[in-house]
Amino acid sequence: MKRGTVIWLKGTIFVIGIITLVVSIFFLPGLAKEAAEMNPEYAYLRFPVLVGLYATEIPFFFALYQALKLLNYIERDLAFSELAVFSLGFIKKCAFTIIILYVIGIFMLAIQNALHPGIAIIGIVIVFATLVISLFTAILQELLRSAIELKSENDLTV
Template structure:
Protein backbone atom coordinates (compact mmCIF):
# COMPACT_ATOMS: atom_id res chain seq x y z
CA UNK A 1 0.00 0.00 0.00
CA UNK A 2 1.37 3.39 -0.89
CA UNK A 3 2.61 5.68 1.82
CA UNK A 4 0.16 8.38 0.73
CA UNK A 5 -2.76 5.97 1.31
CA UNK A 6 -1.52 5.23 4.81
CA UNK A 7 -1.16 8.96 5.47
CA UNK A 8 -4.67 9.59 4.19
CA UNK A 9 -6.07 6.84 6.43
CA UNK A 10 -4.19 8.19 9.46
CA UNK A 11 -5.53 11.67 8.70
CA UNK A 12 -9.04 10.24 8.51
CA UNK A 13 -8.63 8.55 11.89
CA UNK A 14 -7.41 11.84 13.39
CA UNK A 15 -10.32 13.70 11.80
CA UNK A 16 -12.81 11.21 13.27
CA UNK A 17 -11.17 11.59 16.68
CA UNK A 18 -11.37 15.39 16.56
CA UNK A 19 -14.99 15.40 15.37
CA UNK A 20 -16.12 13.00 18.09
CA UNK A 21 -14.18 14.95 20.72
CA UNK A 22 -15.84 18.17 19.56
CA UNK A 23 -19.26 16.56 19.69
CA UNK A 24 -18.60 15.20 23.20
CA UNK A 25 -17.26 18.49 24.55
CA UNK A 26 -19.42 21.07 22.80
CA UNK A 27 -22.60 19.59 21.36
CA UNK A 28 -23.51 16.80 23.80
CA UNK A 29 -23.69 18.86 27.03
CA UNK A 30 -25.87 21.46 25.29
CA UNK A 31 -28.13 18.73 23.95
CA UNK A 32 -28.44 17.17 27.41
CA UNK A 33 -29.24 20.53 29.00
CA UNK A 34 -31.89 21.24 26.39
CA UNK A 35 -33.43 17.78 26.79
CA UNK A 36 -33.48 18.18 30.57
CA UNK A 37 -35.21 21.56 30.31
CA UNK A 38 -37.82 20.20 27.87
CA UNK A 39 -38.48 17.11 30.00
CA UNK A 40 -38.04 18.11 33.65
CA UNK A 41 -39.37 14.75 34.87
CA UNK A 42 -36.29 13.09 33.37
CA UNK A 43 -33.78 15.79 34.28
CA UNK A 44 -32.25 13.52 36.92
CA UNK A 45 -30.99 11.27 34.09
CA UNK A 46 -28.90 14.01 32.49
CA UNK A 47 -25.65 13.25 34.32
CA UNK A 48 -25.90 9.41 34.21
CA UNK A 49 -26.61 9.42 30.47
CA UNK A 50 -23.74 11.86 29.81
CA UNK A 51 -21.42 9.70 31.91
CA UNK A 52 -22.50 6.62 29.98
CA UNK A 53 -21.71 8.28 26.67
CA UNK A 54 -18.39 9.60 27.96
CA UNK A 55 -17.47 6.15 29.29
CA UNK A 56 -18.02 4.69 25.83
CA UNK A 57 -15.65 7.30 24.43
CA UNK A 58 -12.77 5.61 26.28
CA UNK A 59 -12.88 2.30 24.36
CA UNK A 60 -13.70 4.24 21.18
CA UNK A 61 -10.48 6.26 21.42
CA UNK A 62 -8.50 3.18 22.42
CA UNK A 63 -9.80 1.44 19.28
CA UNK A 64 -8.79 4.46 17.19
CA UNK A 65 -5.32 4.26 18.74
CA UNK A 66 -5.14 0.57 17.84
CA UNK A 67 -6.20 1.43 14.28
CA UNK A 68 -3.33 3.92 14.09
CA UNK A 69 -0.93 1.26 15.37
CA UNK A 70 -2.26 -1.15 12.76
CA UNK A 71 -1.66 1.43 10.02
CA UNK A 72 1.88 1.91 11.33
CA UNK A 73 2.46 -1.86 11.16
CA UNK A 74 1.26 -1.84 7.56
CA UNK A 75 3.52 1.11 6.75
CA UNK A 76 6.59 -0.60 8.22
CA UNK A 77 5.83 -3.93 6.49
CA UNK A 78 4.88 -5.66 9.74
CA UNK A 79 1.24 -6.22 8.77
CA UNK A 80 1.58 -10.00 9.11
CA UNK A 81 2.71 -10.10 12.72
CA UNK A 82 1.36 -10.95 16.14
CA UNK A 83 1.25 -7.22 16.87
CA UNK A 84 -1.34 -6.71 14.15
CA UNK A 85 -3.37 -9.64 15.47
CA UNK A 86 -3.25 -8.10 18.95
CA UNK A 87 -4.41 -4.73 17.60
CA UNK A 88 -7.37 -6.36 15.85
CA UNK A 89 -8.18 -8.24 19.05
CA UNK A 90 -8.17 -4.99 21.04
CA UNK A 91 -10.42 -3.33 18.47
CA UNK A 92 -12.84 -6.26 18.76
CA UNK A 93 -12.86 -6.04 22.55
CA UNK A 94 -13.41 -2.28 22.46
CA UNK A 95 -16.37 -2.76 20.13
CA UNK A 96 -17.84 -5.42 22.41
CA UNK A 97 -17.47 -3.15 25.44
CA UNK A 98 -19.23 -0.29 23.61
CA UNK A 99 -22.05 -2.67 22.66
CA UNK A 100 -22.34 -3.79 26.29
CA UNK A 101 -22.41 -0.28 27.70
CA UNK A 102 -25.03 0.96 25.24
CA UNK A 103 -27.17 -2.17 25.70
CA UNK A 104 -27.10 -1.87 29.47
CA UNK A 105 -27.88 1.85 29.27
CA UNK A 106 -30.82 1.30 26.95
CA UNK A 107 -32.23 -1.45 29.19
CA UNK A 108 -31.93 0.81 32.24
CA UNK A 109 -33.63 3.68 30.41
CA UNK A 110 -36.36 1.31 29.21
CA UNK A 111 -37.13 0.10 32.73
CA UNK A 112 -37.19 3.70 33.96
CA UNK A 113 -39.72 4.47 31.19
CA UNK A 114 -37.31 7.12 29.91
CA UNK A 115 -36.25 5.55 26.63
CA UNK A 116 -37.37 8.04 24.01
CA UNK A 117 -37.90 6.46 20.55
CA UNK A 118 -35.27 8.78 19.01
CA UNK A 119 -32.73 7.76 21.65
CA UNK A 120 -33.65 4.10 21.10
CA UNK A 121 -33.08 4.42 17.36
CA UNK A 122 -29.73 6.17 17.79
CA UNK A 123 -28.63 3.61 20.40
CA UNK A 124 -29.68 0.73 18.18
CA UNK A 125 -27.81 2.17 15.20
CA UNK A 126 -24.69 2.60 17.34
CA UNK A 127 -25.02 -0.97 18.65
CA UNK A 128 -25.42 -2.47 15.17
CA UNK A 129 -22.62 -0.38 13.65
CA UNK A 130 -20.32 -1.40 16.48
CA UNK A 131 -21.38 -5.04 16.07
CA UNK A 132 -20.39 -4.86 12.40
CA UNK A 133 -17.00 -3.45 13.38
CA UNK A 134 -16.57 -6.16 16.01
CA UNK A 135 -17.51 -8.92 13.56
CA UNK A 136 -15.26 -7.50 10.83
CA UNK A 137 -12.28 -7.19 13.17
CA UNK A 138 -12.86 -10.75 14.44
CA UNK A 139 -12.90 -12.08 10.87
CA UNK A 140 -9.74 -10.13 10.01
CA UNK A 141 -8.09 -11.35 13.20
CA UNK A 142 -8.78 -15.01 12.34
CA UNK A 143 -7.73 -14.46 8.74
CA UNK A 144 -4.48 -12.88 9.88
CA UNK A 145 -3.85 -15.72 12.35
CA UNK A 146 -4.31 -18.23 9.52
CA UNK A 147 -1.96 -16.24 7.31
CA UNK A 148 0.64 -16.18 10.09
CA UNK A 149 0.41 -19.97 10.48
CA UNK A 150 0.84 -20.43 6.74
CA UNK A 151 3.75 -17.98 6.71
CA UNK A 152 5.44 -19.81 9.60
CA UNK A 153 4.99 -23.17 7.87
CA UNK A 154 6.31 -21.72 4.63
CA UNK A 155 9.34 -20.24 6.41
CA UNK A 156 10.13 -23.63 7.98
CA UNK A 157 9.89 -25.46 4.67
CA UNK A 158 13.28 -26.17 3.22
Protein backbone atom coordinates in the same frame (compact mmCIF):
# COMPACT_ATOMS: atom_id res chain seq x y z
CA MET B 1 -0.16 -0.45 0.59
CA LYS B 2 0.88 2.88 -0.87
CA ARG B 3 2.25 5.50 1.49
CA GLY B 4 -0.38 8.05 0.41
CA THR B 5 -3.19 5.66 1.31
CA VAL B 6 -1.79 5.05 4.78
CA ILE B 7 -1.38 8.79 5.36
CA TRP B 8 -4.96 9.38 4.18
CA LEU B 9 -6.26 6.67 6.54
CA LYS B 10 -4.30 8.13 9.45
CA GLY B 11 -5.70 11.57 8.66
CA THR B 12 -9.21 10.12 8.58
CA ILE B 13 -8.70 8.52 11.99
CA PHE B 14 -7.43 11.82 13.41
CA VAL B 15 -10.41 13.70 11.96
CA ILE B 16 -12.86 11.17 13.41
CA GLY B 17 -11.18 11.46 16.81
CA ILE B 18 -11.13 15.27 16.77
CA ILE B 19 -14.76 15.53 15.67
CA THR B 20 -15.83 13.09 18.38
CA LEU B 21 -13.86 14.97 21.01
CA VAL B 22 -15.24 18.38 19.95
CA VAL B 23 -18.83 17.12 19.89
CA SER B 24 -18.48 15.47 23.29
CA ILE B 25 -16.87 18.50 24.94
CA PHE B 26 -18.81 21.36 23.39
CA PHE B 27 -22.15 20.02 22.15
CA LEU B 28 -23.22 17.12 24.37
CA PRO B 29 -23.47 19.10 27.63
CA GLY B 30 -25.58 21.76 25.90
CA LEU B 31 -27.82 19.16 24.32
CA ALA B 32 -28.25 17.45 27.68
CA LYS B 33 -29.15 20.75 29.33
CA GLU B 34 -31.65 21.58 26.59
CA ALA B 35 -33.22 18.11 26.83
CA ALA B 36 -33.50 18.48 30.61
CA GLU B 37 -35.23 21.84 30.23
CA MET B 38 -37.64 20.50 27.62
CA ASN B 39 -38.47 17.41 29.69
CA PRO B 40 -38.20 18.36 33.38
CA GLU B 41 -39.63 15.00 34.46
CA TYR B 42 -36.48 13.34 33.07
CA ALA B 43 -34.00 16.03 34.16
CA TYR B 44 -32.55 13.68 36.78
CA LEU B 45 -31.22 11.49 33.93
CA ARG B 46 -29.13 14.30 32.45
CA PHE B 47 -25.85 13.46 34.16
CA PRO B 48 -26.15 9.64 34.14
CA VAL B 49 -26.74 9.71 30.39
CA LEU B 50 -23.80 12.06 29.87
CA VAL B 51 -21.56 9.83 31.99
CA GLY B 52 -22.70 6.82 29.99
CA LEU B 53 -21.92 8.54 26.70
CA TYR B 54 -18.51 9.64 27.96
CA ALA B 55 -17.84 6.10 29.19
CA THR B 56 -18.40 4.75 25.68
CA GLU B 57 -15.85 7.19 24.32
CA ILE B 58 -13.02 5.64 26.32
CA PRO B 59 -13.00 2.32 24.40
CA PHE B 60 -13.73 4.25 21.18
CA PHE B 61 -10.54 6.31 21.54
CA PHE B 62 -8.54 3.21 22.53
CA ALA B 63 -9.79 1.52 19.34
CA LEU B 64 -8.78 4.56 17.28
CA TYR B 65 -5.32 4.42 18.84
CA GLN B 66 -5.02 0.73 18.00
CA ALA B 67 -6.08 1.48 14.43
CA LEU B 68 -3.27 4.04 14.21
CA LYS B 69 -0.83 1.45 15.56
CA LEU B 70 -2.10 -1.02 12.97
CA LEU B 71 -1.45 1.51 10.21
CA ASN B 72 2.06 2.04 11.59
CA TYR B 73 2.64 -1.72 11.40
CA ILE B 74 1.46 -1.68 7.79
CA GLU B 75 3.87 1.18 7.03
CA ARG B 76 6.80 -0.74 8.55
CA ASP B 77 5.87 -3.96 6.68
CA LEU B 78 4.76 -5.66 9.89
CA ALA B 79 1.19 -6.21 8.73
CA PHE B 80 1.59 -9.97 9.04
CA SER B 81 2.81 -10.06 12.62
CA GLU B 82 1.49 -10.92 16.04
CA LEU B 83 1.45 -7.21 16.85
CA ALA B 84 -1.21 -6.67 14.19
CA VAL B 85 -3.22 -9.63 15.52
CA PHE B 86 -3.03 -8.13 19.01
CA SER B 87 -4.23 -4.72 17.75
CA LEU B 88 -7.16 -6.32 15.96
CA GLY B 89 -8.05 -8.25 19.11
CA PHE B 90 -7.95 -5.07 21.15
CA ILE B 91 -10.22 -3.30 18.65
CA LYS B 92 -12.63 -6.25 18.88
CA LYS B 93 -12.68 -6.02 22.69
CA CYS B 94 -13.29 -2.27 22.53
CA ALA B 95 -16.22 -2.83 20.17
CA PHE B 96 -17.73 -5.41 22.53
CA THR B 97 -17.29 -3.00 25.43
CA ILE B 98 -19.14 -0.27 23.51
CA ILE B 99 -21.94 -2.72 22.68
CA ILE B 100 -22.28 -3.74 26.33
CA LEU B 101 -22.34 -0.13 27.53
CA TYR B 102 -24.99 0.88 25.01
CA VAL B 103 -27.17 -2.14 25.76
CA ILE B 104 -26.94 -1.36 29.49
CA GLY B 105 -27.82 2.28 28.78
CA ILE B 106 -30.81 1.38 26.62
CA PHE B 107 -31.96 -1.12 29.23
CA MET B 108 -31.62 1.43 32.06
CA LEU B 109 -33.55 4.07 30.11
CA ALA B 110 -36.27 1.51 29.36
CA ILE B 111 -36.52 0.63 33.06
CA GLN B 112 -36.87 4.33 33.91
CA ASN B 113 -39.59 4.57 31.24
CA ALA B 114 -37.52 7.32 29.60
CA LEU B 115 -36.55 5.58 26.37
CA HIS B 116 -37.77 7.79 23.57
CA PRO B 117 -38.24 5.89 20.28
CA GLY B 118 -35.75 8.17 18.50
CA ILE B 119 -33.11 7.54 21.14
CA ALA B 120 -33.84 3.81 20.98
CA ILE B 121 -33.37 3.77 17.21
CA ILE B 122 -30.08 5.69 17.43
CA GLY B 123 -28.86 3.36 20.18
CA ILE B 124 -29.81 0.25 18.23
CA VAL B 125 -28.10 1.57 15.09
CA ILE B 126 -24.92 2.25 17.07
CA VAL B 127 -25.08 -1.23 18.63
CA PHE B 128 -25.51 -2.93 15.24
CA ALA B 129 -22.80 -0.83 13.57
CA THR B 130 -20.42 -1.68 16.40
CA LEU B 131 -21.43 -5.33 16.15
CA VAL B 132 -20.55 -5.32 12.45
CA ILE B 133 -17.18 -3.74 13.26
CA SER B 134 -16.46 -6.31 15.95
CA LEU B 135 -17.44 -9.23 13.71
CA PHE B 136 -15.37 -7.86 10.83
CA THR B 137 -12.40 -7.40 13.15
CA ALA B 138 -12.77 -10.93 14.51
CA ILE B 139 -12.84 -12.36 10.98
CA LEU B 140 -9.87 -10.25 9.96
CA GLN B 141 -7.98 -11.32 13.07
CA GLU B 142 -8.54 -15.00 12.32
CA LEU B 143 -7.57 -14.55 8.68
CA LEU B 144 -4.41 -12.76 9.72
CA ARG B 145 -3.60 -15.46 12.25
CA SER B 146 -4.05 -18.14 9.56
CA ALA B 147 -1.91 -16.17 7.10
CA ILE B 148 0.86 -15.82 9.69
CA GLU B 149 0.69 -19.55 10.38
CA LEU B 150 0.87 -20.38 6.66
CA LYS B 151 3.74 -17.95 6.22
CA SER B 152 5.71 -19.52 9.08
CA GLU B 153 5.09 -23.01 7.69
CA ASN B 154 6.20 -21.79 4.27
CA ASP B 155 9.35 -20.29 5.75
CA LEU B 156 10.19 -23.60 7.43
CA THR B 157 9.85 -25.62 4.21
CA VAL B 158 12.19 -23.35 2.27
